[in-house]
Amino acid sequence: MFSILVVNPKGGAGKTTIATNLAGYLAGKRQRVVIKDMDRQRSSARWLARRPRGFPEIRGALPDTDSKIVADYAPHWLIIDAPAGVHDKALADLVREADAILVPVATSAFDFEATADFLGELAGHKPVKDGKRPIAVVGSRVDSRTVAASDLDTFLEPLSIDVVTHIRDSQLYVHAARDGLTIFDQPRSRAQEAWEDWPPLFEWLQSVVAQKNTHSR
Ligand SMILES: Nc1ncnc2c1ncn2[C@@H]1O[C@H](COP(=O)(O)OP(=O)(O)OP(=O)(O)O)[C@@H](O)[C@H]1O
Numbered sequence: 661m662f663s664i665l666v667v668n669p670k671g672g673a674g675k676t677t678i679a680t681n682l683a684g685y686l687a688g689k690r691q692r693v694v695i696k697d698m699d700r701q702r703s704s705a706r707w708l709a710r711r712p713r714g715f716p717e718i719r720g721a722l723p724d725t726d727s728k729i730v731a732d733y734a735p736h737w738l739i740i741d742a743p744a745g746v747h748d749k750a751l752a753d754l755v756r757e758a759d760a761i762l763v764p765v766a767t768s769a770f771d772f773e774a775t776a777d778f779l780g781e782l783a784g785h786k787p788v789k790d791g792k793r794p795i796a797v798v799g800s801r802v803d804s805r806t807v808a809a810s811d812l813d814t815f816l817e818p819l820s821i822d823v824v825t826h827i828r829d830s831q832l833y834v835h836a837a838r839d840g841l842t843i844f845d846q847p848r849s850r851a852q853e854a855w856e857d858w859p860p861l862f863e864w865l866q867s868v869v870a871q872k873n874t875h876s877r
């Protein structure tokens with residue numbers, strides 16, 4: 661099992677959107693996926709409850725779900741949707757549970773500043789310091805017509821952290837969220853452009869999974 665923590669203490673950064681869409685993509689590739697909703701607002705659990713029959717199966721877990729239930733399902737992927745405001749010990753616990761960390765960042769100066777602070781905090785956690793928790797930053801709700809997209813790259817440059825991809829601002833995500841779906845459950849004719857934002861993230865994931873497998877041999 662490979663665990664991906666989707667985290668940014670800044671509210672509305674795009675955590676649940678990235679977590680649910682990633683889950684949907686992997687499930688569509690016939691992978692067993694569990695999405696663990698750590699947020700009291702239960703956004704991803706409620707999204708899952710709205711998911712119609714006939715779409716690739718994703719299972720849900722909550723913080724108090726018996727870990728045996730998850731283990732018995734033997735998922736390939738555990739995606740952890742973190743709440744806003746997570747810091748200190750709660751963050752340390754989540755970091756420990758993860759194999760890799762995705763940090764979505766919305767493109768406003770407030771989001772950049774808060775996220776830079778957060779990346780600094782993350783860097784202080786031992787598993788991150790030891791290089792055992794690869795981190796990818798993902799631009800979220802990016803409007804490529806504005807300067808915000810390149811602003812994000814420039815902002816993160818001094819931290820030596822790459823932005824793996826920019827997920828565009830699209831109503832497809834809003835409609836999919838409403839319907840318990842992902843953009844990967846939509847027909848190509850409607851969603852192809854939005855799909856194009858994701859391959860760099862999948863490639864990054866592939867590389868970190870390969871790294872983990874090499875180290876555990
Ligand atoms: N790429 C996108 N295009 C359009 N709308 C988006 C996109 N990503 C997220 N949104 C919308 O932005 C809002 C916040 O996104 P989301 O709920 O994923 O953030 P979050 O980080 O999980 O928030 P919270 O901190 O409250 O858990 C939602 O209304 C969501 O539908």
Ligand SMILES: [Mg+2]
Pocket residue numbers: 675676677699703741742743
């Ligand atoms: Mg959320």
